[in-house]
Amino acid sequence: MKRYLYLFSVTAVIVGMIIMSGFLTAGGIYEAETFVIKTHDMDNTVTGSGRLRYSSGKNIRSYYSGIAGEINVKNGDTVKSGDILYTIYKADESYTSMLSDESISALLGSMTGSNDASGIIAEAKKYCTPEAVYSDTDGTVTDLSIHEDDIIKKDAVVMKITDTNTLEIPVDINELYIGLIETGQKAEISFTAMPDRKFSGEVTAVADEAEQTSGLTGRETTVEVTVTLDSNEPTENLRAGYSASCSVITSTDKDVLVLPYEQIRTDDNGDFVFLMKDNRAIKKYIKTGREYKDGAEISDGLKSGDIIIDSKEDISEGQNVIIKQHVVNSDA
Numbered sequence: 001m002k003r004y005l006y007l008f009s010v011t012a013v014i015v016g017m018i019i020m021s022g023f024l025t026a027g028g029i030y031e032a033e034t035f036v037i038k039t040h041d042m043d044n045t046v047t048g049s050g051r052l053r054y055s056s057g058k059n060i061r062s063y064y065s066g067i068a069g070e071i072n073v074k075n076g077d078t079v080k081s082g083d084i085l086y087t088i089y090k091a092d093e094s095y096t097s098m099l100s101d102e103s104i105s106a107l108l109g110s111m112t113g114s115n116d117a118s119g120i121i122a123e124a125k126k127y128c129t130p131e132a133v134y135s136d137t138d139g140t141v142t143d144l145s146i147h148e149d150d151i152i153k154k155d156a157v158v159m160k161i162t163d164t165n166t167l168e169i170p171v172d173i174n175e176l177y178i179g180l181i182e183t184g185q186k187a188e189i190s191f192t193a194m195p196d197r198k199f200s201g202e203v204t205a206v207a208d209e210a211e212q213t214s215g216l217t218g219r220e221t222t223v224e225v226t227v228t229l230d231s232n233e234p235t236e237n238l239r240a241g242y243s244a245s246c247s248v249i250t251s252t253d254k255d256v257l258v259l260p261y262e263q264i265r266t267d268d269n270g271d272f273v274f275l276m277k278d279n280r281a282i283k284k285y286i287k288t289g290r291e292y293k294d295g296a297e298i299s300d301g302l303k304s305g306d307i308i309i310d311s312k313e314d315i316s317e318g319q320n321v322i323i324k325q326h327v328v329n330s331d332a
Contacts, residue, residue, distance in 0.1 A: 197311065
């Protein structure tokens with residue numbers, strides 16, 4: 001009895017293999033990747049590029065002409081409001097003309113040809129009073145441009161104090177799309193230096209005036225839009241000057257049946273996909289509607305829940321299909 005059972009089992013396996021072999025060879029079997037098409041909320045976006053910069057800063061200007069004394073900070077230093085930045089020797093009131101712009105120019109000229117410039121500076125300091133210059137804001141010192149004994153002219157920018165905790169990207173948006181953008185809209189940000197990371201941000205400013213800029217198609221009229229990184233984004237690996245691309249979300253369409261662009265095939269009769277039905281590939285023509293960043297709306301020919309065969313597979317109409325990998329939900 002056991003022998004008959006054994007022979008029956010072996011026969012069943014062989015018959016099954018023959019049947020499967022016939023199935024596999026009928027029309028050429030394909031191990032295909034499939035996914036289920038679903039509806040999604042789709043964002044409409046306007047994209048622009050720019051370079052990362054610190055979002056705010058204050059130029060520190062000299063209130064009067066004079067000679068730089070001790071410089072208490074260097075680039076990269078963190079300062080608080082009330083910290084001493086540098087000392088300036090300003091002329092006493094009775095000797096103001098000695099350090100006027102004209103006199104300073106003359107002094108600079110004499111220093112150029114002098115063998116003892118330090119002596120000239122020391123002599124000039126006798127007629128000046130040292131005065132400390134204090135920071136009136138918190139931040140990081142950048143663009144420091146003075147050294148001890150430099151002659152400083154009135155209103156000259158001597159350094160900048162920047163808020164390095166907040167980063168932004170100024171992007172040029174074509175005038176055709178600027179009407180879609182307003183402050184408060186969210187944005188997705190990517191950096192060339194960090195291609196695998198996505199950052200979130202928000203439109204914080206839209207310029208009042210347009211300007212002519214150079215684009216891929218030549219000169220175009222654009223408006224500068226400022227996108228600021230969200231405060232909770234980690235910024236330790238970001239550097240000012242990084243190239244960035246910003247996709248501003250201008251609106252969102254609800255419950256849209258969307259298919260990624262790479263899944264849409266085309267022949268002389270139009271766009272189509274291959275559906276998986278009864279383990280066979282079924283060619284299905286479709287109509288597309290609105291276009292999004294990552295896919296097109298399917299306005300006719302498909303419904304939510306249809307199983308799509310990945311277009312990377314070289315499959316023909318009616319071909320037998322075995323699922324190699326199946327994705328329950330496709331994100332467009």
